Amino acid sequence: MIRRIIHIDEEACNGCGACAAACHEGAIEMVDGKARLTREDYCDGLGDCLPVCPTGAITFQEREAPAYNEAAVLAAKSRAKALPCGCPGTQSKAIRRESRDCAAPQEAAVTSQLSQWPVQIKLVPVKAPYFDGANLLVAADCAAYAYGDFHREFMGKHVTLIGCPKLDQGDYAEKLKAILEANNVKSVTVARMEVPCCGAMENAVVRALRGSGKFIPWRVVTISTDGRILD
Numbered sequence: 001m002i003r004r005i006i007h008i009d010e011e012a013c014n015g016c017g018a019c020a021a022a023c024h025e026g027a028i029e030m031v032d033g034k035a036r037l038t039r040e041d042y043c044d045g046l047g048d049c050l051p052v053c054p055t056g057a058i059t060f061q062e063r064e065a066p067a068y069n070e071a072a073v074l075a076a077k078s079r080a081k082a083l084p085c086g087c088p089g090t091q092s093k094a095i096r097r098e099s100r101d102c103a104a105p106q107e108a109a110v111t112s113q114l115s116q117w118p119v120q121i122k123l124v125p126v127k128a129p130y131f132d133g134a135n136l137l138v139a140a141d142c143a144a145y146a147y148g149d150f151h152r153e154f155m156g157k158h159v160t161l162i163g164c165p166k167l168d169q170g171d172y173a174e175k176l177k178a179i180l181e182a183n184n185v186k187s188v189t190v191a192r193m194e195v196p197c198c199g200a201m202e203n204a205v206v207r208a209l210r211g212s213g214k215f216i217p218w219r220v221v222t223i224s225t226d227g228r229i230l231d
Contacts, residue, residue: 004045005065010034012057017196018203019049019058021166025073030196041069042076051171054203113155121163121172124179131183134159138176138205139191140198146227147191154191154221165200172201176208180216188218194230 008019008028015033027042028035028049035057037043045068050058116130121138137158144150144162154160163172179185190205192198202220209218222230 016199018052018199021197113151166197172204180212
C-alpha cells in the first residue's frame with residue numbers, strides 16, 4: 001500500500017539516538033552507529049521522531065510500505081516490559097564503589113547549592129529575577145544522582161533547570177526559547193546522561209538557542225551511568 005512513512009538519511013545522521021528514544025513504537029534502532037528504520041510495519045507515520053533529530057536527517061515520504069501493525073507493536077511493547085532491557089537507558093547494572101573506612105571521621109554535611117525554586121523546566125516561570133545575568137544549567141534529572149559532586153561542580157554558580165525528555169510530555173525547546181528571549185542569560189550548560197534518550201535534552205537547548213536569535217556561550221557535559229564525566 002502507498003502511505004506516509006519516515007525516511008532516514010544515514011549520511012546526515014549523527015548517531016545521537018534521540019529518534020530511537022522518541023519512537024514509542026520501536027520502529028527505529030541504532031545500527032552501526034546510525035539510526036535505521038528496521039520495522040516499517042511499526043512506523044505509524046505520525047513522526048514523533050522528526051522534531052528531536054538535531055540534523056534534520058528524518059523526513060516523511062509517501063511510498064509503498066507495509067500497513068502499520070498496531071497489534072504487533074503492542075505485542076512487542078508487552079515483551080519489552082517483561083525483559084530487564086528495552087531502552088538502553090533503563091538497562092539494569094550494579095555500580096561497585098570502594099567501601100569507606102568505618103573508623104574514618106564523619107564527613108562534614110554538604111550544603112545544597114540550589115539557588116532557586118522551582119527547578120522543573122515545566123514549572124519554572126518564563127520571566128524571573130534570578131534569570132537576569134544568570135549562567136543557566138539545563139540538566140537531566142538523573143545527572144545529580146549519577147555524579148556525586150554535582151551540587152558543587154555544576155549547581156553552585158548556575159540557575160538550575162531539570163527535566164527528563166523520555167518521561168515528560170511535550171518538548172522543552174519552546175519553553176527554553178521563551179526563557180532565553182525574556183531574560184539576560186549569560187551562558188548555558190547542558191548536563192546530560194550518556195543514554196540515547198538524553199540527546200533530546202541537548203537538541204531542545206540547541207533549537208532554543210537558535211530560535212532565540214541570541215549568541216550565548218554554551219557547552220554540553222555528558223555523564224556516564226556509573227558517575228564519570230565523559231566530555
